[in-house]
Amino acid sequence: MKSLALLLIASAAFAQNWQPNVTNARFETRSYSGSLSTELRAPSATWFGYAVKSVKSDNEGCCWNGSSGCWLEKENHGEHAIENSKRPIPLEGSDALAVLFRVENNRIEKIHVYSLSCPLDAGGLPFVWLTGVPAHASLDFLQKLTADQSDHIADAAVFAIAQHAGSEADNVLEQLTRTTEPERVREKTVFWLGASRGSRGAAVLKNLLATDPSEHVRDKAVFALSISKQPEALDTLIQAAKSDSSPHIRGQALFWLAQKAGKRAAATITGAIENDPEVEVKKKAIFALSQLPKDEGVPKLIQVARTQKSPEVRKQAFFWLGQSHDPRALAFIEQVLTK
Numbered sequence: 001m002k003s004l005a006l007l008l009i010a011s012a013a014f015a016q017n018w019q020p021n022v023t024n025a026r027f028e029t030r031s032y033s034g035s036l037s038t039e040l041r042a043p044s045a046t047w048f049g050y051a052v053k054s055v056k057s058d059n060e061g062c063c064w065n066g067s068s069g070c071w072l073e074k075e076n077h078g079e080h081a082i083e084n085s086k087r088p089i090p091l092e093g094s095d096a097l098a099v100l101f102r103v104e105n106n107r108i109e110k111i112h113v114y115s116l117s118c119p120l121d122a123g124g125l126p127f128v129w130l131t132g133v134p135a136h137a138s139l140d141f142l143q144k145l146t147a148d149q150s151d152h153i154a155d156a157a158v159f160a161i162a163q164h165a166g167s168e169a170d171n172v173l174e175q176l177t178r179t180t181e182p183e184r185v186r187e188k189t190v191f192w193l194g195a196s197r198g199s200r201g202a203a204v205l206k207n208l209l210a211t212d213p214s215e216h217v218r219d220k221a222v223f224a225l226s227i228s229k230q231p232e233a234l235d236t237l238i239q240a241a242k243s244d245s246s247p248h249i250r251g252q253a254l255f256w257l258a259q260k261a262g263k264r265a266a267a268t269i270t271g272a273i274e275n276d277p278e279v280e281v282k283k284k285a286i287f288a289l290s291q292l293p294k295d296e297g298v299p300k301l302i303q304v305a306r307t308q309k310s311p312e313v314r315k316q317a318f319f320w321l322g323q324s325h326d327p328r329a330l331a332f333i334e335q336v337l338t339k
Contacts, residue, residue, distance in 0.1 A: 018051035018116055020098045020129060025122035032132040036141040039130060045104045046126040047072060050133035051116055053165040054097040055196055070114065072100070073123025097163055099138060108145065111156035113163050135164055139172050146176060146185050155188050162192035170200045177208055177217075187220050194224025194233070202230040209240055209249075219252055226256035234260065238268045250276065251284035258288035266296055273304055273313065282313045290320035298326045305332070 025047070032050070033039055040048050098118070102110035114120065145157035161172050175181075176189040190208065193201035202225065209221045222240060225233040237260075241253035254272055257265040269292075272285040286304065289297045298321070305317040318336075321329035 018096050018131075020049055020051070020120060020127075021117060022120040022122055022127055022129075024124055025127035026125065027122075027127050027129065029129045029131060032130050032134075032137070034137075036130075036133070036137060039128075040101050040103055040108060041106045042103045042126070042128075043105060044126075045102065046128060047100055047102055047122050048128045048130065049098050049100040050130040050138065051096045051098055052133065052135050052138050054095055054115070055163055055165045055169070056095075070118060071121045071123065072102070072112070073121070073125065097160075099142075099160055108148075108153060111142075111145070111153060111160055113156075113160045135166060136168055139164060139168055143172050143176070147182075151184065154182075154185055158185060158188040158192060162189075162196050167200070170197060170204075173197065173201070174204050177204065177212075179213065183214065183217065186214075186217050190217060190220045190224050194221075194226070194228040198228075199230050199232065202228050202233045202236070205233070206236045209236060209244075215246055215248060218246070218249055222249060222252045222256055226259060234262075234264065238264060241268050241272060247276075247278040247281050250278075250281050254281070254285045254288040255291070258291035261292055261296065266292060266300065270300055270304075273308070279310065279312055282310065283316050286313060286316040286320060289317075290324065294324060294326050298324055298329050302329065302332050305336075 030039070042048075096116040098114050098116050098120070100110075100112040100114070100120075101108050102112075139161060142157045142161050146154045146161075148154045148157070158173075158176065161169055161176075173189050173193055177186050177193070179186075181189075190205065193204050197204075205221045205225050205228070209218050209225070212218050212221070222237065225237050225240075234257075237253050237257055241250055241257055244250050244253065250272065254269055257268055266289075269285050269288045273282050273289075276282055276285065286301070289300050289304070291297065292300070301317050301321050301324070305314055305321060308314045308317065318333065321333060
C-alpha cells in the first residue's frame with residue numbers, strides 16, 4: 001500500500017509538471033479554477049491549453065507544418081518561428097496530450113490536440129497554460145462542444161475526446177453514438193471508436209452494428225471495424241458479411257474484409273458468392289475477390305467464372321479477371337473464347 005501511495009504521489013507530481021513545448025508566445029500559467037467554460041474566455045485572439053493523459057498512439061500527434069513542428073498561426077513565419085526553439089525534442093512521443101483552444105471574442109474558434117512533446121509556435125499570441133485540469137472536466141467540456149453549430153468545432157471535439165486515455169473517455173464516446181445525437185457527430189464518433197479505442201471500441205461498434213436503426217451509421221461502423229486492430233473486430237465483420245439483414249451492409253463488410261485479406265476473409269467472401277440470396281451482394285463479393293492479393297484472388301475468380309450458375313455473377317468474374325492483367329486470368333479467358 002505504501003509503494004502504491006508513493007506511486008500515486010509521484011504520478012500527481014509529474015502531471016502537475018506537464019508543460020507544453022511552445023515558443024513565440026506571451027506565455028502565462030494559471031491554476032485550474034474549476035470551470036473550463038469560465039477559464040476559456042478572451043476578447044482578443046488567445047491560445048489556451050492544458051494536459052491530459054493520452055490514449056496510446058504510434059505517433060506523436062504533431063502536425064509538422066513547419067520544418068521543426070507546428071505553427072498554430074498559419075500566417076506566422078517570423079524570426080521567432082519554431083525553428084529557433086532550444087528545447088530538446090524527445091525521441092519518443094509523450095504519453096500526455098496538449099489540448100488547445102483558440103479563443104477570440106470569448107468564443108472558441110479552433111480546437112487542436114497534439115502530443116505534449118510536439119514543438120508549437122503560437123505566432124506571438126498570448127498562450128495561457130492551465131494546470132491541474134482533471135480528465136473528467138476536460139471530457140465534460142468537450143462533450144458539450146460536440147453540439148456546436150460549427151462542424152469543425154464539433155468534429156475536433158470528438159477527436160479530442162477520442163485521444164483521452166481511460167474508460168471515462170470510452171463512456172463519453174459511447175454516449176455520443178446514441179440516436180439522440182446529430183448523425184454527423186455519431187459518424188465521427190464511430191470512426192474514432194475503431195481507430196483508437198481498442199477492445200472497448202470494438203465492443204461498442206459490434207452492438208451498434210447489430211442494433212442501430214440508421215443504415216448510414218451502420219455503414220460507418222463497418223469501416224470503423226475494418227481499421228480496428230482488435231481480433232474480435234474481424235469476427236464482427238465476418239458475421240456482418242454472412243448474416244446482416246441489409247444487403248448493403250453485407251456488401252460493405254465483404255469489401256472491407258478483402259482489404260484485410262487472410263484465409264478467414266477469403267472464405268467468407270467465397271461463401272457469400274455461393275450462398276447469399278442477393279445478386280448485388282454476390283457482385284460485391286466478386287469485386288472483393290479482385291481486391292485480394294493476386295495469388296489468392298485470381299484462382300478464386302477463375303473458379304467462380306467456371307462454376308457459377310448465375311450469368312450476371314460469371315460476367316462480373318470475367319470482368320475482374322480481365323482487369324487483373326494476370327497471365328493466369330488472361331490464359332483462362334483465352335481458353336474460354338477459343339472453345
